Amino acid sequence: MDKRLHIVGGGMAGSEAAWQAAGLGLDVVIHEMRPAVGTFAHRTGDLAEMVCSNSFRSDDHEQNAVGLLHWEMRQAGGLIMDMADRHRLPAGGALAVDRDAFARAVTERLRAHPKITVEGSEITHLPQDGHWIFATGPLTSGALAEAIRAETGADSLAFFDAIAPIVHFDSIDMSRAWMQSRYDKGATEEERTAYINCPMDRDQYEAFVDALLSAEKTEFKQGETAAYFDGCLPIEVMAERGRETLRHGPMKPVGLTNPHQPQVKAHAVVQLRRDNALGTLYNIVGFQTKMKYGAQTDVFRMIPGLQDARFARLGGIHRNTFLNAPTLLDAHLRLRSRPNIRFAGQITGVEGYVESAAMGLLAGRLAAAEIRGTALPPVPPTTATGALVTHITGGADARTFQPMNVNFGLFPPVDLKGGRRNRPARYKAYTDRAKADWRAWLTPVSEPA
Incomplete structure (x- = not known):
């Protein structure tokens, strides 16, 4: 049996998934159709190319949910956050980057990794065998989008970006x-x-x-x-x-x-x-x-x-497309009808560079654990990563499902003395709880087998 992990799409999610899985000992193949097959928004063939803003938004990990997501990804040895930090631009309290230098650095790190191969190929179907992560993003090619629709029996939802x-x-x-x-x-x-x-x-x-x-x-x-x-x-x-x-x-x-x-x-x-x-x-x-x-x-x-x-x-x-994840994906980001296939990134219904990369990080770790035959506990919903994946795979109403940024409204409430009106104390309680739970969750897969 093929023990390699195949990742379709080399954006934020695909790049992070590959880095995480390779770091846990897997051989990884990234299938990236660019630059042979272009998109409306991309300009290069670099991995993790930023096509809209150059900002990863707030870096405050004590009072902001996206800043907490930054922190969680750094704790997990995330490539996207590492390269963002190395190519950071002044932006007040935000984490903004030099987009071209950032994408080149991500590409160089992945291509240099001994366990990662990057293939310039377009995947237009959902494979029956092997281990796959589809991280094709909101600009999924027409042929692949049709294959996904044929498999799920329902149109992917769509919005305009x-x-x-x-x-x-x-x-x-x-x-x-x-x-x-x-x-x-x-x-x-x-x-x-x-x-x-x-x-x-x-x-x-x-x-x-x-x-x-x-x-x-x-x-x-x-x-x-x-x-x-x-x-x-x-x-x-x-x-x-x-x-x-x-x-x-x-x-x-x-x-x-x-x-x-x-x-x-x-x-x-x-x-x-x-x-x-x-x-x-x-x-x-x-x-x-x-x-x-x-x-x-x-x-x-x-x-x-x-x-x-x-x-x-x-x-x-x-036009951006995304799955109705609450009906199509399980808690491990697997396609219910094809459990050998996971989805990650914006196509799952998260919005934003950071959220996409976080779902890639999670998918890469989940796939690595499965291929290695180890049991990985569910991500605590008290963490930023866990709150997001819980929302898209069942917490949201499938009838009204729309892309979602991470926010403290997705977190289980905290029991805080003095009531809920003390917002700074409440947000600090969210982040303190999340950090402890995230550290505990990372421990089982912190080292390759």
């Missing part, structure tokens, strides 16, 4: 914009100036919203309806929900002071975050869009400071 534009720094007018992290967050001056801010007064904001609403948008195919993940809404869709929505979302003006006009409070502020180590590229935070390219340049150049902006990449929209 958008990516934000990236601007060349030297085209930003710094006589109108300024560098500052919101509330001056960050331990160093470099971190506190990781963001560029572009202020708007009321008239500029109102004109900008009008332009967003009237701009030409991408049309969907006949019979295709748009369902967006709330955490990655196109900027114009947010504007359609009310003229003040953006001022309370990505364009909120709080925690910022314009040094050019310190006595004037901006009505709204557009933030850009550093996108590479050189500081030559900045992405517009929260500005995912489905506007057509010509409209994007016209509308975004209305932003003070970006009137002469040159774009390294414009935004776009693409």
Whole structure:
């Protein structure tokens, strides 16, 4: 019997699954169709390429659920977190990375591993035999998506995801914009100036919203309806929900002071975050869009400071697919109808780079334990990883299942003296409990056989 573990897809989840399984002594084959077969969003053939934001979000592991997930992955020797730390960019309290250097480093580490082979091949079916993890992500190829639908007897659910534009720094007018992290967050001056801010007064904001609403948008195919993940809404869709929505979302003006006009409070502020180590590229935070390219340049150049902006990449929209995991996957991420096959990453219904990588980490460890014939206890639902997998494999209502970021609402409640209103104490209790339970869970498979 083939004892190798085959992983389809070399994104965040597939890369992490391969690293974990190989570290536990398995021979691993990564099947990655890029660059021979491209996708709408990818630019290279590198593994773990970041196609949307360059941020892994908050790194606070005591007050934030995604920061706790970072901590759990680091404790498990996670490759994604290790490479993110090595290629970190200043971003206040967030973990942002130089996306190209990060992906190259992940690729080099995996290709150099003696137990990992990377094959440039497209898998278009669900194999009957062997041990497989499918981590093909939201841009699963058409042929494979059809094979999954044929096996499950139901259409994969779908939503639409958008990516934000990236601007060349030297085209930003710094006589109108300024560098500052919101509330001056960050331990160093470099971190506190990781963001560029572009202020708007009321008239500029109102004109900008009008332009967003009237701009030409991408049309969907006949019979295709748009369902967006709330955490990655196109900027114009947010504007359609009310003229003040953006001022309370990505364009909120709080925690910022314009040094050019310190006595004037901006009505709204557009933030850009550093996108590479050189500081030559900045992405517009929260500005995912489905506007057509010509409209994007016209509308975004209305932003003070970006009137002469040159774009390294414009935004776009693409269709994402994910499984109805509560009905199709068991608690070990196995396909109920084909237990030799696991799924990991965004295709399971988690949302975000970190969550995808965490499901890859879990799938790799679960597969390694199964192939080695060892019993691995369930991941405690009190941990960030366990809360996520519990949610997608049974905790969520299958009738309304949608992609989910990790959050403390997925955790079993804590019994906290003083009631639930003391949020900092409650979050600290969540993380303390999670850390103890995660350490205990890691122990059985911490060393190869």
